[in-house]
Amino acid sequence: MSVVNIARPVRYLCVAAVLAVASLWVAGAGTATPSGAAVTGGAPAPGTTPGATSGCTQTKESLRPMGALPAPGAMPRGSTMAAIAGRGRLIAGVDQGKYLVGYRNPMTGDLQGSDIDIVRQIAAAIFGDPNRVQFVVLDVADRAGAIERGQVDVVVNTFTVTCDRQQHVDFSTAYLAAAQRVLVPINSKVTEIEGLTGAQVCTSVGSTTEQVLRALPIGLHVVSLPGIPDCMVEFQRGRVAAVSSDDVILAGLAAQDPQTKVIGRPLAHALYAVGMKHDATDFVRFVNAVLERARSDGSLAHSDQRWLGVLDPVPQPAPARYRD
Amino acid sequence: MSASVLPPSGAALNTVELLRRVVRTFPAGLTTPERLRRVAAVLVVGCVVTAVVSVLAGAARANAVRDSGTRIAALSADAAELYQSLADADATATRGYVSGGLEPTAVRAHYDEDIARAADRVVHAANGLPGGDPAAAQVSTIASQLQTYTGLMETARAYNREGRPLGQAYLSNASRLMSTSILPAVEQLRQGQKAALATAYQRGGTVPFAVLLLGIAVLGGVIDHAVLEQRRTNKILNTGLLAAGLALVAALLWWVVAVIVAGNHLDAARRHSDVAIALDDSRTAVLLARSNESLVLVARSGGESSDQSFTTQMHRVAGWGGDDGLLADAVHSVPASAPEIQSIRTALEKWWAAHRHVRELDDGGQYLQAVASVTGTDPTSSNAAFEHLDAVVHKAIVAERGTFTVEDSRAGSALTGLTVGPAVLTSLAAAAVIIGIGRRVGEYR
Numbered sequence: 117m118s119v120v121n122i123a124r125p126v127r128y129l130c131v132a133a134v135l136a137v138a139s140l141w142v143a144g145a146g147t148a149t150p151s152g153a154a155v156t157g158g159a160p161a162p163g164t165t166p167g168a169t170s171g172c173t174q175t176k177e178s179l180r181p182m183g184a185l186p187a188p189g190a191m192p193r194g195s196t197m198a199a200i201a202g203r204g205r206l207i208a209g210v211d212q213g214k215y216l217v218g219y220r221n222p223m224t225g226d227l228q229g230s231d232i233d234i235v236r237q238i239a240a241a242i243f244g245d246p247n248r249v250q251f252v253v254l255d256v257a258d259r260a261g262a263i264e265r266g267q268v269d270v271v272v273n274t275f276t277v278t279c280d281r282q283q284h285v286d287f288s289t290a291y292l293a294a295a296q297r298v299l300v301p302i303n304s305k306v307t308e309i310e311g312l313t314g315a316q317v318c319t320s321v322g323s324t325t326e327q328v329l330r331a332l333p334i335g336l337h338v339v340s341l342p343g344i345p346d347c348m349v350e351f352q353r354g355r356v357a358a359v360s361s362d363d364v365i366l367a368g369l370a371a372q373d374p375q376t377k378v379i380g381r382p383l384a385h386a387l388y389a390v391g392m393k394h395d396a397t398d399f400v401r402f403v404n405a406v407l408e409r410a411r412s413d414g415s416l417a418h419s420d421q422r423w424l425g426v427l428d429p430v431p432q433p434a435p436a437r438y439r440d
Numbered sequence: 441m442s443a444s445v446l447p448p449s450g451a452a453l454n455t456v457e458l459l460r461r462v463v464r465t466f467p468a469g470l471t472t473p474e475r476l477r478r479v480a481a482v483l484v485v486g487c488v489v490t491a492v493v494s495v496l497a498g499a500a501r502a503n504a505v506r507d508s509g510t511r512i513a514a515l516s517a518d519a520a521e522l523y524q525s526l527a528d529a530d531a532t533a534t535r536g537y538v539s540g541g542l543e544p545t546a547v548r549a550h551y552d553e554d555i556a557r558a559a560d561r562v563v564h565a566a567n568g569l570p571g572g573d574p575a576a577a578q579v580s581t582i583a584s585q586l587q588t589y590t591g592l593m594e595t596a597r598a599y600n601r602e603g604r605p606l607g608q609a610y611l612s613n614a615s616r617l618m619s620t621s622i623l624p625a626v627e628q629l630r631q632g633q634k635a636a637l638a639t640a641y642q643r644g645g646t647v648p649f650a651v652l653l654l655g656i657a658v659l660g661g662v663i664d665h666a667v668l669e670q671r672r673t674n675k676i677l678n679t680g681l682l683a684a685g686l687a688l689v690a691a692l693l694w695w696v697v698a699v700i701v702a703g704n705h706l707d708a709a710r711r712h713s714d715v716a717i718a719l720d721d722s723r724t725a726v727l728l729a730r731s732n733e734s735l736v737l738v739a740r741s742g743g744e745s746s747d748q749s750f751t752t753q754m755h756r757v758a759g760w761g762g763d764d765g766l767l768a769d770a771v772h773s774v775p776a777s778a779p780e781i782q783s784i785r786t787a788l789e790k791w792w793a794a795h796r797h798v799r800e801l802d803d804g805g806q807y808l809q810a811v812a813s814v815t816g817t818d819p820t821s822s823n824a825a826f827e828h829l830d831a832v833v834h835k836a837i838v839a840e841r842g843t844f845t846v847e848d849s850r851a852g853s854a855l856t857g858l859t860v861g862p863a864v865l866t867s868l869a870a871a872a873v874i875i876g877i878g879r880r881v882g883e884y885r
Contacts, residue, residue, distance in 0.1 A: 122482065126482050129486045129654075135649070225539070225541065345606055346612075346613065348606055372606045
């Protein structure tokens with residue numbers, strides 16, 4: 117006990133040093149700096165290809181009207197029209213971006229165009245008032261689905277009669293004949309679709325025009341977006357070389373942008389008709405009677421002249437054909 | 441072939457063995473004054489190491505708190521305001537469109553203010569980022585895409601003025617860019633700063649084990665040596681060693697008190713910051729809900745499914761009926777905020793009711809009346825109810841941020857002197873050890 121002990125303080129310090137280093141190490145591991153890896157949202161998913169065709173090619177004609185139209189406000193009891201009348205308004209699936217055909221006038225906020233005129237004719241026939249309409253804007257790919265779900269009574273939205281669609285919805289007689297063509301910049305040297313081999317061509321998802329483009333064996337890169345106006349934005353920003361759709365729709369685009377032109381032969385012919393619920397035969401016959409009256413009193417031709425007068429020649433109302 | 445390579449555990453064992461031998465032979469065969477000098481050397485080294493670690497730990501804490509209070513908190517606020525300005529700008533542009541006709545001057549001015557504020561926040565955030573921060577990539581994404589966004593919006597306006605519906609395609613394109621690309625980038629920036637703030641608080645508030653352990657060990661060594669010496673020599677306690685012990689105790693107490701006081705303020709700051717973040721999230725959610733309200737009307741797509749996003753955002757804020765949701769979280773963090781949260785809840789319910797009325801109008805075919813409620817200034821309109829809600833939430837956010845700043849700066853002042861004070865005391869202890877043991881050595885001459 118007579119010797120100064122040096123080992124003891126050294127031990128104290130060694131133990132403390134080991135523990136201190138350990139505590140620093142533990143704290144360091146616990147406070148790893150957060151990393152903020154940049155992952156920006158991707159572009160909207162590109163459109164999918166339309167459903168495979170079932171192999172049917174022959175479209176059916178529509179049903180003949182039964183006698184004269186009932187007076188507005190006096191729909192036959194128990195009919196589809198009476199149910200609509202009871203609700204107080206017609207629910208119509210339309211587009212609001214197709215200039216001249218079905219579009220929202222930014223000045224007034226109202227929907228107008230040749231398709232909208234037909235909706236108003238149907239509403240007037242049921243209610244005696246063309247404004248008893250609730251418009252629902254549908255994506256091109258959702259037109260048949262909205263009818264099947266019962267979300268809308270009618271679709272009047274450049275809806276082409278096809279055999280496939282007739283499996284799910286019923287069509288009225290055709291009210292307008294259209295032809296698929298191509299919109300390119302005004303200084304383009306391209307005169308036919310073949311000149312766009314290898315280029316990006318845009319159209320709307322789930323449309324008949326998309327099927328036509330994809331079937332062409334000339335190496336097009338088909339881009340499909342929810343609506344034709346979306347294609348036009350991409351076109352004006354130089355991301356696609358051309359937009360393909362029906363002539364009446366392209367005429368609306370060309371009217372909004374004078375730096376464009378419509379070219380080429382018709383790639384396909386289309387007949388536009390009013391889409392309705394499958395097997396609602398009374399309503400189909402009723403709408404056909406409305407269209408019949410519009411053909412005979414000249415209001416359909418007048419509407420086409422008013423909206424589509426920029427086209428040369430102005431499309432004529434399609435003649436009615438019935439399967440009876 | 442492996443004989444020349446020792447396995448790592450063998451190497452570690454050898455190091456321990458070597459240290460043991462040094463410790464065992466260190467005191468061997470020396471005279472008492474030499475041994476005393478060596479003890480003094482060991483204790484002085486201990487004091488100096490403790491002082492150095494104290495300086496480092498104190499500086500780290502002070503920096504963490506300063507960082508949290510100024511840089512990170514500012515960035516976090518920038519990101520929140522940026523998000524709100526952008527979401528509001530988009531909702532405003534959409535509302536201007538849905539109202540039909542020429543965009544009202546007030547709506548246009550509101551949009552311009554939002555964009556100007558957003559640009560301002562982007563520049564501010566970019567200045568606040570240290571070089572090489574991963575958030576820089578997000579800020580640059582936001583800055584470049586904001587250019588594209590405003591470009592698309594101006595094209596939309598030009599077409600609207602001409603009465604062309606193509607304007608709407610540009611509008612929805614811009615909105616899509618905002619919601620799928622710009623806002624997610626801002627949200628990431630915000631989440632990154634939120635995490636950085638949490639880390640800074642953790643650094644500022646942890647128990648300083650390293651300093652305390654070293655300090656206690658040196659103190660133990662000093663006491664142990666003093667007691668042994670007193671027993672060995674039967675003299676009164678060495679005053680130098682006594683002074684050293686007291687200085688070490690004072691240094692340790694300084695640390696403990698500073699950490700406890702700062703910890704309390706940091707905790708309060710963190711809770712108020714949590715409230716501010718919950719309120720930021722709430723404001724963001726209601727802005728998104730409002731944007732959805734307008735978009736549903738613009739798209740005219742009607743029905744339950746398109747209104748779903750509105751309902752989801754509102755439930756995020758108000759909860760799903762139980763004690764959940766962002767507002768409940770805020771009250772959990774700071775119970776004293778309950779009255780202010782209650783006023784937000786009331787305003788939220790009012791707007792929700794007005795919104796339900798809008799949906800009833802639209803789903804009932806009264807589209808124009810629905811539009812009027814969303815764009816109008818009538819006190820019962822959805823628009824007026826929203827403006828009130830937004831003002832109430834904004835006021836609460838500003839108040840919480842203010843309290844946060846106060847608490848944070850109090851935590852900062854509690855840490856004042858922590859870098860230098862205990863280190864000076866520990867150095868004084870070293871000096872006292874030298875003087876105290878030096879006197880004992882002198883007695884052997």
